[in-house]
Amino acid sequence: MTAEERSSLEAYLKARKEIVDEALDRYLPGEGTIPPVIFQSIRYSVFAGGKRIRPILCIAAAEASGGLLEVVLPAACALELIHTYSLIHDDLPAMDDDEYRRGKLTNHRVFGEDIAILAGDALLTEAFHLLSGKDLADRVPAARILTVINEISEAAGFFGMVGGQVLDVESEGKTVDLTALNHIHSRKTGAMIRAAVREGGILAGADERRLQALSEYGSSLGLAFQIADDILDVEGDRELLGKKTGADVARRKAAFPALVGLDASKKKARELVEKALEAIASFDGKADPLRWIAEFVVERKT
Amino acid sequence: MTAEERSSLEAYLKARKEIVDEALDRYLPGEGTIPPVIFQSIRYSVFAGGKRIRPILCIAAAEASGGLLEVVLPAACALELIHTYSLIHDDLPAMDDDEYRRGKLTNHRVFGEDIAILAGDALLTEAFHLLSGKDLADRVPAARILTVINEISEAAGFFGMVGGQVLDVESEGKTVDLTALNHIHSRKTGAMIRAAVREGGILAGADERRLQALSEYGSSLGLAFQIADDILDVEGDRELLGKKTGADVARRKAAFPALVGLDASKKKARELVEKALEAIASFDGKADPLRWIAEFVVERKT
Numbered sequence: 310m311t312a313e314e315r316s317s318l319e320a321y322l323k324a325r326k327e328i329v330d331e332a333l334d335r336y337l338p339g340e341g342t343i344p345p346v347i348f349q350s351i352r353y354s355v356f357a358g359g360k361r362i363r364p365i366l367c368i369a370a371a372e373a374s375g376g377l378l379e380v381v382l383p384a385a386c387a388l389e390l391i392h393t394y395s396l397i398h399d400d401l402p403a404m405d406d407d408e409y410r411r412g413k414l415t416n417h418r419v420f421g422e423d424i425a426i427l428a429g430d431a432l433l434t435e436a437f438h439l440l441s442g443k444d445l446a447d448r449v450p451a452a453r454i455l456t457v458i459n460e461i462s463e464a465a466g467f468f469g470m471v472g473g474q475v476l477d478v479e480s481e482g483k484t485v486d487l488t489a490l491n492h493i494h495s496r497k498t499g500a501m502i503r504a505a506v507r508e509g510g511i512l513a514g515a516d517e518r519r520l521q522a523l524s525e526y527g528s529s530l531g532l533a534f535q536i537a538d539d540i541l542d543v544e545g546d547r548e549l550l551g552k553k554t555g556a557d558v559a560r561r562k563a564a565f566p567a568l569v570g571l572d573a574s575k576k577k578a579r580e581l582v583e584k585a586l587e588a589i590a591s592f593d594g595k596a597d598p599l600r601w602i603a604e605f606v607v608e609r610k611t
Numbered sequence: 612m613t614a615e616e617r618s619s620l621e622a623y624l625k626a627r628k629e630i631v632d633e634a635l636d637r638y639l640p641g642e643g644t645i646p647p648v649i650f651q652s653i654r655y656s657v658f659a660g661g662k663r664i665r666p667i668l669c670i671a672a673a674e675a676s677g678g679l680l681e682v683v684l685p686a687a688c689a690l691e692l693i694h695t696y697s698l699i700h701d702d703l704p705a706m707d708d709d710e711y712r713r714g715k716l717t718n719h720r721v722f723g724e725d726i727a728i729l730a731g732d733a734l735l736t737e738a739f740h741l742l743s744g745k746d747l748a749d750r751v752p753a754a755r756i757l758t759v760i761n762e763i764s765e766a767a768g769f770f771g772m773v774g775g776q777v778l779d780v781e782s783e784g785k786t787v788d789l790t791a792l793n794h795i796h797s798r799k800t801g802a803m804i805r806a807a808v809r810e811g812g813i814l815a816g817a818d819e820r821r822l823q824a825l826s827e828y829g830s831s832l833g834l835a836f837q838i839a840d841d842i843l844d845v846e847g848d849r850e851l852l853g854k855k856t857g858a859d860v861a862r863r864k865a866a867f868p869a870l871v872g873l874d875a876s877k878k879k880a881r882e883l884v885e886k887a888l889e890a891i892a893s894f895d896g897k898a899d900p901l902r903w904i905a906e907f908v909v910e911r912k913t
Binding site: 338342343344346347348351394398401402404421422423424426427428429431433434435437438440441442446448451452455456458459462463465466467468471472474476478479556597 | 638640644646648649650653681696703705707721725726727729731732733735736737739740742743744748752753754756757758760764767768769770773774776777778780781784826879
C-alpha cells in the first residue's frame with residue numbers, strides 16, 4: 310500500500326465512520342427512553358469505539374456498484390447492531406466471560422447479565438426493524454429489501470454466525486484441524502462480512518455477475534479478517550486493542566497461529582487479500598475503497 | 612361458552628396446532644445438522660408442548676379476513692420461534708432462573724447456559740429468515756411482508772417484548788401500581804399477541820377498518836391473556852401447568868392478583884374478553900374462531 314493510498318483510505322474510513330456513527334445515534338432511542346437502563350446498555354456498547362468495518366464494507370460495495378451511501382445507510386447500521394449484539398452475548402460469563410472490550414468494561418460487567426442478554430436481544434431485533442423500515446422502503450424496491458433481510462438473517466443465524474459461535478464454544482480445549490478451523494471462521498465471522506458486502510451490491514441493484522464478484526471478495530476478506538484477528542491476539546498491542554491478548558491460547562481456543570504458526574498465518578492472510586483483490590479486478594475506480602479496505606484488514610493494529 | 616362452541620373450538624385448535632407443529636418440524640433443520648447441539652436445543656424447546664396460541668391467532672385473523680391458512684403459515688411459525696426464544700432467555704439463571712417449564716427441564720438445565728443463549732439468538736434470527744423467505748414471498752406482495760416484518764420486530768423489541776421484560780426484571784421486589792403493571796403487561800405479552808392478530812390481517816390483505824378492529828381485539832385479548840396467566844400462577848394446577856405455581860408471589864413479581872385481588876382480576880379478564888368480542892362484532896361467521904379463542908384464553912387451565 311502506497312502512502313497516498315493509505316492517506317486516501319484513512320480519509321475514506323474516517324468520513325464513512327462519522328456518517329455511520331451519526332446515523333446510529335439518530336436511529337437509536339435516547340438514554341431517557343423508558344426503561345432507561347436498556348437504552349443506556351445498548352448505547353454503551355454501540356458507541357464503544359467500534360471501527361464500523363461491516364457498515365463501511367456495505368457502503369463501499371454499494372458505491373462500487375453505482376449506489377448511493379444515503380440509500381444503504383439504514384442497512385449498514387443494521388449490520389453494526391447485529392455485530393454489537395454478537396459481541397455483548399459472546400462476552401457473557403456463560404460464553405467467553407470477558408471483562409474488557411476495546412478498553413472498556415464489557416456490557417454485563419456494567420449493567421448485569423440480565424440487561425446484557427436483553428440488550429443483545431433488542432439490538433438483534435432492532436436490526437430487522439431498521440431493515441424493514443420506512444427509510445429503506447422509500448428508496449429501494451421491497452423485493453430487493455426482502456432478499457437482503459433473507460441473506461442477513463441466514464448469515465447471522467444457525468447456518469452462519471450463531472452456528473459458528475457454537476462450534477467455537479465446542480472447540481475449546483479440543484484439537485481442531487485446519488478444515489474445522491476454516492469452517493468455524495467462515496460461519497462465525499466470514500458469513501456476516503460476506504453478507505455485508507453482498508447487501509451493498511444488492512441494494513444498489515448490482516447484476517448477478519457483479520454480485521458473484523462481491524461474494525468472492527467478501528468470502529476471502531472475511532477469512533483474512535479472522536486470521537488477522539487471531540494474529541493480533543498473539544502479537545497485538547494490548548494497550549491499542551483495549552483487551553487481553555493471548556486469550557485464544559489461554560483458553561485453548563481454535564486459532565490459526567497455534568495451528569500453522571505465525572508466519573504461515575500471515576502468508577495465508579496475505580494470499581486471501583490478493584484473492585479478494587483479484588475477484589474485483591474488473592471493477593472501475595469506484596471500487597478503490599473496497600481495495601484499500603482489503604489491504605487495511607491485514608495491516609490494522611486494532 | 613356453549614358445549615357446542617367448546618367442541619368447535621377444541622376441534623379448531625387441535626387441527627391448527629397439528630398444522631403448525633408439522634410446519635415447524637419442516638422449517639427447522641434436523642437434529643443431525645452441524646453443529647447438532649444447537650438444533651437439538653432448538654427442537655427441545657420448540658417441541659416442548661406449547662399451545663401455539665400466537666400462530667393460531669395469526670391464522671384465525673387471516674381466515675377471518677378471507678385469507679388462506681397455507682399463505683400465512685410461515686409467518687405464523689415465525690411468531691412461535693420468537694415466542695420460544697423469549698421463553699428460553701426468560702428462564703436463564705440471570706433472569707427468572709427457572710428449572711422447569713411445561714413439566715420439562717428448562718433449556719439451559721439440559722444444554723447449558725451458553726447453548727441456551729445461542730439457541731434463543733438463533734430462533735429469533737430464524738424467525739426473520741422465515742418471514743423474508745420464498746414461501747411467503749411467492750404468495751404475498753413484498754411490500755406487505757415488509758410491513759409485517761416491521762410490526763413484528765417493533766412488537767418484539769425494546770418498545771415491545773424486550774422492553775417489557777426489562778421492566779418486569781426491574782419491578783421484582785418493588786411496589787408497582789396498576790398503571791405500571793398494565794404498562795409492563797402490554798409490552799411484555801400484549802404487543803406480540805396484538806402483532807400476531809394484525810399480521811394475519813395484513814397478510815390476508817385486510818383493509819384499514821378491519822385492521823383497526825383486529826388491533827383492538829388483539830390489545831384486549833393480550834392483556835386478558837396475561838391476567839389469566841397471573842391467575843393461573845396463583846390457583847392453577849401445578850401438575851397441569853408443568854411448572855411451579857406461586858412463583859410471582861415468591862419472587863415478589865408484579866402481578867394482578869397480588870395488586871387487586873383474585874376476584875377483581877377475574878372480573879377484569881372477563882371484561883377484556885367482552886371488549887375483544889365487541890371489537891370484532893361486525894365480522895361474519897369466519898371470525899368465530901377468533902371469538903372462541905377469546906373465551907378460551909380466560910377459561911384455560913394451562
